[in-house]
Amino acid sequence: xxxSSRFTVAVHTLLVIHTFKDQKTTxxxxxxxxxxxxxxxxxxxxxxxxxxxxxxxxxxGGASIVRDLSDITLYDVxxxxxxxxxDLFHFHExxxxxCPVGRNIxxxxxxxxxxxxxxxxxxxxxxxxxxITRELQTKLN
Amino acid sequence: xxxSSRFTVAVHTLLVIHTFKDQKTTxxxxxxxxxxxxxxxxxxxxxxxxxxxxxxxxxxGGASIVRDLSDITLYDVxxxxxxxxxDLFHFHExxxxxCPVGRNIxxxxxxxxxxxxxxxxxxxxxxxxxxITRELQTKLN
DNA sequence: TATGGTTGTAATCGATAAGATTACATCAAA
DNA sequence: TTTGATGTAATCTTATCGATTACAACCATA
Numbered sequence: 001x002x003x004s005s006r007f008t009v010a011v012h013t014l015l016v017i018h019t020f021k022d023q024k025t026t027x028x029x030x031x032x033x034x035x036x037x038x039x040x041x042x043x044x045x046x047x048x049x050x051x052x053x054x055x056x057x058x059x060x061g062g063a064s065i066v067r068d069l070s071d072i073t074l075y076d077v078x079x080x081x082x083x084x085x086x087d088l089f090h091f092h093e094x095x096x097x098x099c100p101v102g103r104n105i106x107x108x109x110x111x112x113x114x115x116x117x118x119x120x121x122x123x124x125x126x127x128x129x130x131x132i133t134r135e136l137q138t139k140l141n
Numbered sequence: 142x143x144x145s146s147r148f149t150v151a152v153h154t155l156l157v158i159h160t161f162k163d164q165k166t167t168x169x170x171x172x173x174x175x176x177x178x179x180x181x182x183x184x185x186x187x188x189x190x191x192x193x194x195x196x197x198x199x200x201x202g203g204a205s206i207v208r209d210l211s212d213i214t215l216y217d218v219x220x221x222x223x224x225x226x227x228d229l230f231h232f233h234e235x236x237x238x239x240c241p242v243g244r245n246i247x248x249x250x251x252x253x254x255x256x257x258x259x260x261x262x263x264x265x266x267x268x269x270x271x272x273i274t275r276e277l278q279t280k281l282n
Numbered sequence: 283t284a285t286g287g288t289t290g291t292a293a294t295c296g297a298t299a300a301g302a303t304t305a306c307a308t309c310a311a312a
Numbered sequence: 313t314t315t316g317a318t319g320t321a322a323t324c325t326t327a328t329c330g331a332t333t334a335c336a337a338c339c340a341t342a
Contacts, residue, residue, distance in 0.1 A: 001142055001143065001144055001145045001223075001224070001299075001300080002142065002229060002230065002231040003231060004142045004231055004329065005231045005232060005233040005329085005330085006329085007230060008231070008232045008233055008250060011246075011250060012246050016240070016242050019242050024288095026287085026289085027288080027289075028288085032237060033236065033237045033240040033242050033243045034233060034236060034237070034243070035234075035235040035236060035237050035243070036233060036331085037330070037331050037332065039290095039330090039331080039332075039333090040329095040330065042289065042290070042291085043290095043291090045289090046289095046291090056288095056289070056290095057288085057289080057339085058288070058289045058290070058337080058339075059287085059289070059337080059339030060287085060288070060289095060338085060339055060340055060341095061287065061288040061289070061339090061340095074257075082142075083142070083328090087143065088143060088144060088261075089143065089144050089148060090144060090145055090146045090149070091146060091149045092146040092149055092150050092153065092175060092176070092177060093176075094176040095153065095174065095175060096174045099157070099173070100160065100277075100281055101156045101157050101174050101277070102153070102174045102175070104277055104280040104281065105149070105152075105156065107280055108273055108276040108277050108280065109149065109152060109273070112215060112265070112268050112273075113149075115264050116215075116264040116265050117261065118264075119260040119261050119263065119264040120229075120257045120258065120261035121257075122260065123256050123257040123259075123260040124253070124257050132250070132253075135248075135249040136242070136245055136249050139248055139249065140241055140245065142328075142329080145299085145301090146300085146301085147300085147301095165317095167316090167318085168318075169317085177301075177302085178301070178302050178303065180301090180302080180303075180304090180319095181301065181302080183317095183318065183319070183320085184319095186318090187319075187320090197317095197318070197319095198309095198310080198317080199308075199317070199318045199319070200310030200311070200316085200317060200318070201309085201310050201311055201312095201317070201318095202310090202316065202317040203317085224299090233330095
């Protein structure tokens with residue numbers, strides 16, 4: 001199983017808003033670049049808005065980024081749109097407490113899973129949208 | 142979306158086989174500890190066998206670990222049972238090449254996603270089954 | 283203020299994947 | 313040969329994602 005594309009869609013969305021900040025970046029416009037349904041983009045924007053990253057103009061249309069790009073990490077975007085209830089690894093629900101292994105499996109495994117998840121998240125925290133937009137600019141030249 | 146429970150089920154399975162190595166660890170026996178259907182355990186064992194970690198006695202029943210515990214990392218188990226085609230993050234399929242963002246989104250994002258995935262996997266590589274069994278033994282005392 | 287384009291949001295659909303379960307052929311040892 | 317396991321296919325349920333349709337609410341502007 002994979003982490004859903006909501007994350008990459010959200011990053012793409014933010015990059016479009018930034019790149020075309022002089023135009024009206026409607027959900028249809030963004031959807032044309034991402035090539036997903038506009039409703040997906042609207043839902044993505046709702047999540048990003050809830051996280052305080054963008055503002056969306058209902059009625060007139062368009063979205064803008066309202067936080068400094070250097071203050072938005074990939075991790076922030078990941079958390080804003082991904083439905084992770086906190087745990088990356090799904091644990092089987094009912095290990096048998098009557099068994100010494102079942103009774104202790106969580107105690108011996110949880111910390112290692114948390115370490116792995118944290119390592120992944122820390123990597124995402126290292127990269128800001130500013131970094132990404134600069135890399136994008138380099139590609140465009 | 143989460144990584145499936147196949148991974149934690151597989152680790153649990155290996156721990157049961159090791160902990161009860163003096164008994165006949167059938168799929169029913171293991172399933173009773175994990176509390177999943179025995180067929181799930183049999184499929185898990187098939188994967189672990191394909192990865193050269195266990196041998197399973199068809200007919201007579203039971204499974205054994207056939208590699209040194211210090212030579213089996215959590216990452217090995219993860220790869221053996223998890224259907225990851227390689228990528229942890231699912232990328233939206235068709236970014237629009239006619240858009241400067243769509244055309245370059247992979248170029249600017251892929252390496253960061255790979256870094257994050259690698260960081261997670263490296264953490265899993267640090268932990269061996271020997272470590273886990275020792276921690277389990279500590280809990281049991 | 284009437285219009286038209288846009289957002290917010292619900293509802294439905296199809297696809298995919300996981301795990302549960304049933305069934306049974308195959309196998310190996312007693 | 314009987315008995316208890318494994319190997320494996322098939323089916324079912326459930327959950328989630330993304331696509332899609334539909335429409336009310338919204339707002340700038342003509």
